[in-house]
Every structure is written in structure tokens, then in C-alpha cells.
Amino acid sequence: xxxxxxxxxxxxxxxxxxxxxxxxxxxxxxxxxxxxxxxxxxxxxxxxxxxxxxxxxxxxxxxxxxxxxxxxxxxxxxxxxxxxxxxxxxxxxxxxxxxxxxxxxxxxxxxxxxxxxxxxxxxxxxxxxxxxxxxxxxxxxxxxxxxxxxxxxxxxxxxxxxxxxxxxxxxxxxxxxxxxxxxxxxxxxxxxxxxxxxxxxxxxxxxxxxxxxxxxxxxxxxxxxxxxxxxxxxxxxxxxxxxxxxxxxxxxxxxxxxxxx
Amino acid sequence: xxxxxxxxxxxxxxxxxxxxxxxxxxxxxxxxxxxxxxxxxxxxxxxxxxxxxxxxxx
Amino acid sequence: xxxxxxxxxxxxxxxxxxxxxxxxxxxxxxxxxxxxxxxxxxxxxxxxxxxxxxxxxxxxxxxxxxxxxxxxxxxxxxxxxxxxxxxxxxxxxxxxxxxxxxxxxxxxxxxxxxxxxxxxxxxxxxxxxxxxxxxxxxxxxxxxxxxxxxxxxxxxxxxxxxxxxxxxxxxxxxxxxxxxxxxxxxxxxxxxxxxxxxxxxxxxxxxxxxxxxxxxxxxxxxxxxx
Numbered sequence: 105x106x107x108x109x110x111x112x113x114x115x116x117x118x119x120x121x122x123x124x125x126x127x128x129x130x131x132x133x134x135x136x137x138x139x140x141x142x143x144x145x146x147x148x149x150x151x152x153x154x155x156x157x158x159x160x161x162x163x164x165x166x167x168x169x170x171x172x173x174x175x176x177x178x179x180x181x182x183x184x185x186x187x188x189x190x191x192x193x194x195x196x197x198x199x200x201x202x203x204x205x206x207x208x209x210x211x212x213x214x215x216x217x218x219x220x221x222x223x224x225x226x227x228x229x230x231x232x233x234x235x236x237x238x239x240x241x242x243x244x245x246x247x248x249x250x251x252x253x254x255x256x257x258x259x260x261x262x263x264x265x266x267x268x269x270x271x272x273x274x275x276x277x278x279x280x281x282x283x284x285x286x287x288x289x290x291x292x293x294x295x296x297x298x299x300x301x302x303x304x305x306x307x308x309x310x311x312x313x314x315x316x317x318x319x320x321x322x323x324x325x326x327x328x329x330x331x332x333x334x335x336x337x338x339x340x341x342x343x344x345x346x347x348x349x350x351x352x353x354x355x356x357x358x359x360x361x362x363x364x365x
Numbered sequence: 366x367x368x369x370x371x372x373x374x375x376x377x378x379x380x381x382x383x384x385x386x387x388x389x390x391x392x393x394x395x396x397x398x399x400x401x402x403x404x405x406x407x408x409x410x411x412x413x414x415x416x417x418x419x420x421x422x423x
Numbered sequence: 424x425x426x427x428x429x430x431x432x433x434x435x436x437x438x439x440x441x442x443x444x445x446x447x448x449x450x451x452x453x454x455x456x457x458x459x460x461x462x463x464x465x466x467x468x469x470x471x472x473x474x475x476x477x478x479x480x481x482x483x484x485x486x487x488x489x490x491x492x493x494x495x496x497x498x499x500x501x502x503x504x505x506x507x508x509x510x511x512x513x514x515x516x517x518x519x520x521x522x523x524x525x526x527x528x529x530x531x532x533x534x535x536x537x538x539x540x541x542x543x544x545x546x547x548x549x550x551x552x553x554x555x556x557x558x559x560x561x562x563x564x565x566x567x568x569x570x571x572x573x574x575x576x577x578x579x580x581x582x583x584x585x586x587x588x589x590x591x592x593x594x595x596x597x598x599x600x601x602x603x604x605x606x607x608x609x610x611x612x613x614x615x616x617x618x619x620x621x622x623x624x625x626x627x628x629x630x631x632x633x634x635x636x637x638x639x640x641x642x643x644x645x646x647x648x649x
Contacts, residue, residue: 110520118508181504185559188472189521190494264403271394271436276387277404284407287414355399361490362397365474396476 107191111199114186122170123207126163130214133159137218145226152222156215163211164251167204168258174200175262178269184365194357197259201252201353208251212243249345256352257285263359270364380415384408425450425598426471426489426567431480433466433622440466442622443480448567451595453612455630456602457644458619464602465501467619468571471600472498484567494523499560501572501602505552507545514559522563529592530562536591537584550581557585561592570601574609582608610640618647 116123136155142148177183186196216239223230223238230238264281265274391404426448433440441463448454448471456464469475470482473489473496484492509517511534518525533539537554544552557573570589574582586609593599603609610616610630618626626647633643 106520110517113520114517117513118506177506181500181502182506184474184498184500184504185506185517186521187474188493188496188498190523191521264400267395267397267400268391273390273394276391276394277400280387280391280404280407280411284411288406288410355403358399359397359403362399364396364476365469 107189108195108199111186111191111196112203115199115203119170119173119203119207122166123203126166126170126207126211127214129159129162130211130218133215134218134221137222149222149226156219156222159215160212160246163208163215164254167208167251167255170207171200171204171255172258172262174259175266178262178266178363178365181365187360187363187365192357193360194353196360197256197263197353197356200259201255201349204255205247205252208255209243209247212247212251213239216240216243245342248342252349253345253352256349256356260352260356260359263356263363266363267359377415377418381412384412384415424448426484427482428467428470428477429481429483431470431477431482433463433470433475434478439622440475441470444622444624446617446624446627448598448600450566450598452598452614453593454598454600455606455609455613455616455640456600456619457606457616457640457648458602458625459648461621462619462648463622464619465571466622468498468569468600468602471567472496472569474498495565496567496569497560497563497565498569499556499571499573501575503549503552503576505544505556508543509555510543511539511541511555511558513543514555518559518562524564526562526564529564530558533558533562533588533592537588550577553577554581554585557588561588564594566597568597568599568601570599572602572604574603574605586612606641606644607639613640616640616643618644620648 133155137152140148140151140155142151174183220230220235220238261278261281265277268274268277385408388404388408391408392401395401424447428444428446431444432442444463444467446467456467458464466475470477471484471489473482473484473493482489484496489496506513515527515530518530519527537558539555539558540547540551544555547555553573553576557570560568560570573585573589577585582605589599589601590612601609601612613630615627615629616633617624626643628643630640633640638646
């Protein structure tokens with residue numbers, strides 16, 4: 105436990121600039137979203153949603169680079185102080201992954217709150233369960249199904265290619281893993297998995313925001329009306345991605361243990 | 366240019382030969398057993414993707 | 424026997440790093456590993472530390488592979504490799520969390536005697552960083568200390584401090600194997616010297632025997648490898 109705590113602290117110490125920079129960028133996204141003031145409610149919503157999607161994608165890229173900096177540590181031999189420590193390899197991988205996921209989760213929750221604010225500005229007041237969906241469950245779902253396997257794969261990429269550092273064949277290893285991974289995933293059917301999040305129920309008494317969006321099923325109820333936003337479909341499910349990530353962490357841990365330097 | 370089945374087969378054989386060479390280099394290029402098996406998994410899967418249309422038709 | 428290399432060969436692609444080398448390291452010796460650039464010193468030290476695996480032959484530390492026994496050995500590499508954000512305080516936290524045999528008291532004494540400034544490594548000179556790395560390494564109570572060129576590229580004053588610290592930290596139940604080009608400065612430390620030439624063992628002798636024959640380590644170095 106002490107080893108993992110120290111490794112997590114080391115991650116915080118070496119990557120806090122990246123982490124704080126990413127979380128700080130939420131201010132920039134908020135400002136951009138506030139700057140979008142199109143007349144039409146649909147246009148405004150579409151543009152603001154696009155900004156949120158771009159922000160999430162950039163978050164994934166930034167965090168991938170953050171964990172991928174292990175490559176530079178290995179190239180400069182800085183990792184030796186960790187490599188020679190009597191700590192299992194998977195803990196080294198896990199510490200990097202957990203730190204990046206925590207940062208990713210905070211960032212995604214920030215984006216979720218921003219979406220909630222966008223809805224509020226449009227006059228849509230969500231019920232409590234939908235707010236929890238939007239600012240907690242949905243970001244957590246995105247982190248587990250997309251960010252977690254992506255970052256684990258980046259660590260595997262770095263450690264797999266580092267295994268060929270002494271023979272200077274890292275570039276072939278990069279090609280093989282980059283081509284081999286999607287092909288392996290397609291043949292093993294992991295790409296075909298789908299997962300549906302429950303729909304969000306919009307509380308009665310809101311403005312005519314949602315009824316102006318085409319194709320959204322609605323149901324009358326009481327004095328106001330209830331509206332069910334269709335469930336969000338994601339490729340890859342939680343259990344599948346947890347198993348896949350666990351397998352990648354195990355393999356990356358083995359590669360760490362067997363690394364020559 | 367029209368890719369005839371014969372030409373495709375030649376390309377497949379060439380790609381498989383290239384993959385075999387790559388795997389040979391990778392196997393000799395590290396002392397890590399996990400890297401050995403991972404490279405074998407990746408080359409094996411890519412090889413299967415190349416062979417499959419050859420075996421079961423395009 | 425503390426550590427052993429048994430008929431070890433290390434091949435990098437088509438060239439040999441080390442060839443058919445057999446070496447025994449008993450407890451309580453300070454061994455000087457000497458040779459010109461490219462003679463295989465770093466390869467030997469990395470094999471002993473488990474950072475490299477032999478192509479042929481067997482390396483053992485306390486009867487097991489060095490990787491399995493990595494808690495018992497210290498490796499200080501020749502490269503200027505330390506996280507640039509590390510201050511002496513960070514290094515203390517990192518080392519005490521990762522290595523159970525890290526002695527805080529010893530580390531603080533070393534920080535003091537090596538006169539290491541309390542700023543981050545990125546803002547230190549190369550010599551100061553080398554001294555910090557040495558303090559991190561010597562503050563561990565390990566069985567085998569593997570020091571690769573701890574004096575390389577270091578100014579004269581720092582070299583003196585480093586050598587004094589190595590002498591000061593020596594324990595009878597541990598061994599030190601040290602490679603250096605500063606033969607004349609370090610020769611007083613050695614109980615035994617091992618000369619390597621092109622990956623092959625050129626000479627393995629006790630320093631005292633050399634002295635009895637009226638030879639210095641430096642003159643033997645020039646004679647054997649010159």
C-alpha cells in the first residue's frame with residue numbers, strides 16, 4: 105500500500121502541471137460556450153454541444169500524452185529509480201492509470217456541469233435523477249468505457265515499444281501494435297458491444313425548449329409534461345472495458361517487470 | 366488497375382512473408398517473454414486478416 | 424558468495440557487450456571495475472543489477488536472479504538520470520516509500536556531508552545532481568552497491584566529497600563494485616581490481632597484491648589496457 109501511495113504521489117508531483125492545466129481549461133470551455141449566442145435555440149444547442157464534444161476529445165488526447173510521457177522517462181533513464189524498486193510492475197502501471205483517470209473524471213464532471221448550465225440557460229430544468237445522470241453517471245461512464253481503456257492501451261504501447269529499445273526496433277513495434285490492436289479488437293467482437301444509458305427525464309413546467317427539438321418522444325403527465333431524452337448509446341460496455349483494461353494493465357505490468365534498460 | 370484474384374493472392378503471400386520477417390526480427394529483438402507473445406498475437410491476427418479472404422473468398 | 428556471474432555473454436545485435444565472463448563477488452569487498460570506454464563495464468554492472476539479462480550464462484545475487492533480489496542491491500547509473508522536479512525532500516519521500524531499507528537518518532547525514540542544496544534537481548548543477556543521486560543510493564542499507572562512474576564529469580571538489588562518502592558508508596556486511604576512469608583518485612578505495620578489455624576479463628587481482636609487487640592500480644591499468 106505504501107508503494108502505491110508513493111507512486112500516486114509521484115504521479116501527482118510529476119504531472120500536476122498537466123492535470124491542473126487540463127482542469128483549468130474548463131474555464132476556457134465555459135468562456136467559449138458563453139460566447140456562443142446564436143439566435144436559434146437549435147443552432148445554439150448544436151454549437152455548444154460541439155464545443156463540449158471537442159473539449160472531451162481534447163481531454164482524452166491531453167491525458168494520453170500525460171501518461172505517454174513514460175516514454176520520455178524511459179528514454180532519459182529517469183524511470184530506473186522506480187524500475188529497481190521492489191514493487192510489482194502492475195502497481196507502477198496502475199498508479200499512472202489511476203491518477204490520470206481521477207483527473208479525467210474531475211474534468212468530465214466539469215464538462216457535465218457545463219452541459220447542465222447550458223440546459224439551464226435554455227430554460228430546461230432537469231429533475232434530480234437526471235442531474236445526477238448528467239454530472240456524475242454519464243462522465244463516469246465515459247471515463248470507464250472510453251478513457252480508461254485508451255490510457256491503459258497508451259501505457260501498453262509505451263512499454264511494448266520500450267521492450268525493443270536496445271535493439272532499436274521500437275518503430276516496428278509501434279507499427280505492429282497500432283495495426284494489430286484494431287484488427288485484434290474487430291476479430292474478438294469487442295467493437296460490436298453496445299451499452300444504453302437510461303434516458304433523462306426532463307421535469308414538468310419547463311419552457312418550450314425540448315418541444316422545439318424534432319424527434320424527441322414526449323409523454324403528457326399532470327399539468328405540465330414529461331419528456332424522455334433517448335438513452336445514449338455507447339460502443340463498448342462497462343464490464344467488457346473493465347476486463348479489457350485489467351488484461352492490459354496485467355500485460356503492461358509484465359512488460360515493466362521484464363524491461364531492460 | 367483491376368485487382369485480379371491471382372494478383373491479390375500474390376500480394377497476400379508477399380504480405381505474409383513480410384509479416385513473417387517482421388515477427389522474426391521482433392522475436393530476436395527483445396528478451397521480454399511478454400513482448401514475444403504480444404508481438405506474436407499482433408502479427409498472428411494481422412496474418413489471419415490477410416489469410417481469411419483467401420480462404421473464405423472475398 | 425554475494426554475487427556471481429557464471430560464464431556470462433551479452434550480445435547486442437551483432438556485437439558483444441561481454442564475452443564468457445566469470446566473476447565472483449564476496450561479502451565485504453570494494454571492487455574497482457576498470458577499462459577503457461566500450462570495454463563492457465556498464466554492461467557488467469547492468470547485468471549484476473538486473474537491468475540487463477544475459478544472452479548466455481547466469482547472473483545471481485544471493486543465490487537468486489538480480490531482479491528477484493532487487494531489494495538487496497543498489498544501482499547508481501552513469502547517466503544524469505533523475506526527475507528534474509525532485510528536490511532533496513521529494514527524493515526522501517520517493518525513496519522511503521519505494522525502498523524499505525532506506526535510512527532517513529543516513530540520508531540526512533549524507534545531504535549534509537555532500538553539501539546538497541535544497542532546491543529541485545532541474546535547478547542544480549550536474550555535480551550537485553550527482554551528489555544527490557549518490558546520497559539517495561548510499562542511504563540504503565543494501566548488500567551490494569553497484570556504482571557506475573559516480574565521478575564522471577564531476578568537478579574535483581565534488582569528487583572528493585563523493586569518495587569520502589563512499590568510504591564513510593562502507594559496511595563489512597556489504598560489497599561495493601565501482602567503475603571509474605578516475606583510477607588514480609579512487610585506487611585507495613579498492614580491495615580488488617577487475618580489468619575488462621573488449622568484453623573480456625583481462626585481469627582480476629587484489630589491490631594489496633599489486634601494492635606488494637610495488638605496482639599501483641594506475642600503472643597496472645596502463646600496463647594491461649594501454
